[in-house]
Amino acid sequence: MKLRRKRRLRAISCGANPQHFDRSQIRIYLYLIPICIVMGLPILFIFVNAFKPLDELFAFPPRFFVRNPTFDNFSNLFALTSSSNIPVSHYLFNSVIITVVTVFASMLFSLSAGYALSKKRFKARSLLFQINTIALMFVSVSVSIPRYFVVVYSGLYNNFLANILPLLCMPVGLFLLKQFIDQIPDSLIEAAVIDGAGDFTILRKVIVPMTKPALSTVAILAFQSAWNASDASSLYITNDSLKSFAYFLSTISSTAGNSVAGKGVGAAATLIMFLPNLIVFIILQSRVMNTMAHSGLK
Amino acid sequence: MKKSLTGKHTVPLLLAPYSIVFLMFIAIPVIVAIGLSLTYFNTMNTPRFIGLDNYINLFTNDSVFMQYVLPNTVVYAVFVGGVGYLLSFFLAWSLSQITRWPRTIMAIIIYSPSMTGGVLLSTVWNVIFNGDRTGYLNYFLMKLHLIDQPVQWLQSSRFLMPIMILVTLWSSMGVGFLAILAGILNVDREQYEAAYIDGVSNRFQEIIYVTIPNARPQMLFGAVMACVNTFQSSGVGVALSGSNPTPNYAGQLIVTHIEDYGFLRYEMGYAAAISVVLLIGIRLLSSGANRLFGDRD
Numbered sequence: 001m002k003l004r005r006k007r008r009l010r011a012i013s014c015g016a017n018p019q020h021f022d023r024s025q026i027r028i029y030l031y032l033i034p035i036c037i038v039m040g041l042p043i044l045f046i047f048v049n050a051f052k053p054l055d056e057l058f059a060f061p062p063r064f065f066v067r068n069p070t071f072d073n074f075s076n077l078f079a080l081t082s083s084s085n086i087p088v089s090h091y092l093f094n095s096v097i098i099t100v101v102t103v104f105a106s107m108l109f110s111l112s113a114g115y116a117l118s119k120k121r122f123k124a125r126s127l128l129f130q131i132n133t134i135a136l137m138f139v140s141v142s143v144s145i146p147r148y149f150v151v152v153y154s155g156l157y158n159n160f161l162a163n164i165l166p167l168l169c170m171p172v173g174l175f176l177l178k179q180f181i182d183q184i185p186d187s188l189i190e191a192a193v194i195d196g197a198g199d200f201t202i203l204r205k206v207i208v209p210m211t212k213p214a215l216s217t218v219a220i221l222a223f224q225s226a227w228n229a230s231d232a233s234s235l236y237i238t239n240d241s242l243k244s245f246a247y248f249l250s251t252i253s254s255t256a257g258n259s260v261a262g263k264g265v266g267a268a269a270t271l272i273m274f275l276p277n278l279i280v281f282i283i284l285q286s287r288v289m290n291t292m293a294h295s296g297l298k
Numbered sequence: 299m300k301k302s303l304t305g306k307h308t309v310p311l312l313l314a315p316y317s318i319v320f321l322m323f324i325a326i327p328v329i330v331a332i333g334l335s336l337t338y339f340n341t342m343n344t345p346r347f348i349g350l351d352n353y354i355n356l357f358t359n360d361s362v363f364m365q366y367v368l369p370n371t372v373v374y375a376v377f378v379g380g381v382g383y384l385l386s387f388f389l390a391w392s393l394s395q396i397t398r399w400p401r402t403i404m405a406i407i408i409y410s411p412s413m414t415g416g417v418l419l420s421t422v423w424n425v426i427f428n429g430d431r432t433g434y435l436n437y438f439l440m441k442l443h444l445i446d447q448p449v450q451w452l453q454s455s456r457f458l459m460p461i462m463i464l465v466t467l468w469s470s471m472g473v474g475f476l477a478i479l480a481g482i483l484n485v486d487r488e489q490y491e492a493a494y495i496d497g498v499s500n501r502f503q504e505i506i507y508v509t510i511p512n513a514r515p516q517m518l519f520g521a522v523m524a525c526v527n528t529f530q531s532s533g534v535g536v537a538l539s540g541s542n543p544t545p546n547y548a549g550q551l552i553v554t555h556i557e558d559y560g561f562l563r564y565e566m567g568y569a570a571a572i573s574v575v576l577l578i579g580i581r582l583l584s585s586g587a588n589r590l591f592g593d594r595d
Contacts, residue, residue: 016394016395016482016483016485016487016490016509017394017398017483017487018395018396018397019397020397021397025395025396025397028392028395028396029396029400031392032389032392032393032396032404035389035408036404036407036408039407039408039410039411039468039471040407040410042411042414042422042423042426042468043407043410043411043414045422045425045426046414046418046422049425058432060431060432060437061437061441062432062433062434062437064434105315108315109315109316109319110316112311112312112313112315112316113312113313113315113316113317115312116308116309116312116313117313120306120309120312121306122306122309128313132320134581134584135320135324136522136526136584137522137525137526137580137581137583137584138324138526139526139529139530139553139576139577139580140323140324140530141529141530141532141533141553142529142552142553142556142573142576142577142580143324143327143328143330143331143573143577144556144557144560144561145331145334145556145560145561145566145569145570145573146326146327146328146330146331146334146570146573147323147327149330150322150323150326150327150330154322165319165322165323166319166322166323168315168316168319169316169319169320169322169323169324171320171324172473174316198308199308199312217473221473224413224415228413228415228418235561249418249421266421270418270421270422273418274413274414274418277410277413277414278410278413281406281409281410281413282406285402285405285406285409286402288473288476289476289479289480289483290480291480292473292476292477292479292480292481292516292519293480293481293483293484293516294484
């Protein structure tokens with residue numbers, strides 16, 4: 001009897017988030033580890049392939065791991081120019097600008113709107129938030145055609161801003177920030193007002209420090225959508241010098257994908273595309289988890 | 299009603315930047331889509347009003363839509379959205395059962411495929427499903443003598459859809475998965491203890507009576523994200539096979555059907571009608587999800 005109670009207590013102690021390793025966790029590892037290997041292999045493959053010399057990329061039988069790692073693919077990539085004589089580094093530079101501007105602007109836009117919707121009292125407040133919540137489900141590819149017309153008629157066609165503006169509208173970002181700002185006690189803001197702070201001082205000194213986890217989440221989402229975006233470059237922009245690196249990668253993988261040099265260059269470009277995603281996510285992941293715990297749909 | 303914390307005069311300024319991009323890229327496109335869907339528009343002439351003809355054509359005359367696109371979309375949505383969602387819950391729950399460091403590492407591994415959206419997805423998987431004998435899958439299966447000839451995986455109407463589902467499932471453990479994981483980890487330990495005292499006796503009951511009710515907001519968020527991801531990733535068939543329409547329409551989904559009519563045939567009115575049908579479908583799905591996980595009171 002006593003023994004059984006002891007066993008039951010142990011079961012309780014690992015409801016979720018156990019502190020210590022326990023024998024009962026072994027069966028979880030037994031299937032999680034194979035799943036992780038299967039899911040991680042293609043990712044590992046991105047890394048391995050980028051360093052394969054050409055003869056290994058075309059080796060038959062194909063080999064998974066690289067024997068003689070080399071940086072040739074990278075130097076070939078940067079020696080390459082597109083059909084209109086634009087060096088690869090130019091696309092990379094475009095992508096960096098697009099990404100940096102998108103990340104900061106989308107944080108700023110969502111933060112100020114989230115602050116207004118959370119802490120200000122005005123008529124359309126709850127209506128606006130409801131509209132945004134419906135838009136959480138918005139699938140941008142479904143209206144790619146009307147979007148194209150909006151871009152053309154607003155004069156954004158062939159404008160560098162066409163790479164950025166469509167990405168700044170992130171209903172998820174506004175949603176997460178609003179939920180997060182809701183948790184900041186009004187008294188803190190009242191205190192700041194008494195000290196003579198205006199809205200923009202409050203945003204900078206009170207809201208930003210207290211919403212850092214949510215801001216990191218918005219940053220990560222904006223980063224991924226901006227860095228990986230090729231749609232704007234292929235639909236809204238015809239001038240090659242304004243296009244993004246992701247677009248460039250899609251052209252080498254489709255046109256030169258089967259040529260001998262194209263494969264190595266493509267592998268290197270793929271790694272350059274993927275790596276920043278991974279690094280940014282690893283740096284910010286604990287904050288992302290923190291945000292997600294505090295703002296589901298309620 | 300409570301007083302505003304600071305003056306109201308800054309509200310328009312605070313809301314303006316977001317509202318402008320929201321209007322430009324979500325609200326106006328949706329309205330334009332609804333308007334265009336009632337017209338015949340080939341981008342050369344001005345749109346001509348034709349009432350509901352596009353919708354009638356879509357459901358009665360478009361054999362490709364009824365025969366391939368709609369069934370494909372349903373199958374794809376059930377597997378990628380439905381099964382993907384269950385899988386993300388299952389993986390999140392499993393991760394919550396182990397200690398912190400292995401959990402963090404495995405969560406990063408499981409999440410990382412979702413960063414390979416769009417361009418990356420096809421460059422990675424094309425190598426594996428390559429149609430000649432240097433493709434990894436072909437080589438592997440030939441070595442095991444399961445097949446004699448290399449299979450054109452991505453050009454085959456039999457295999458394209460399963461491959462699309464597999465690839466999308468692989469890359470679908472994104473923000474929704476993280477939200478569910480965070481929701482489960484956030485459940486109070488006392489809740490579990492109380493439940494065990496009340497007679498919960500195994501893991502399955504624990505999930506049903508404690509974990510899901512407590513993580514419901516995050517589960518709903520996860521469901522919404524799963525739904526968005528399903529439709530947002532619809533281009534995967536075109537990306538993998540390299541052509542739109544996909545071989546024998548095997549991987550044709552509503553979104554690729556829209557692009558086929560809009561950007562390749564320039565029948566913008568008709569394409570807009572398909573968009574509207576898709577938007578309505580997504581809206582219905584989301585209210586369904588809301589009913590399932592939302593607050594019942």
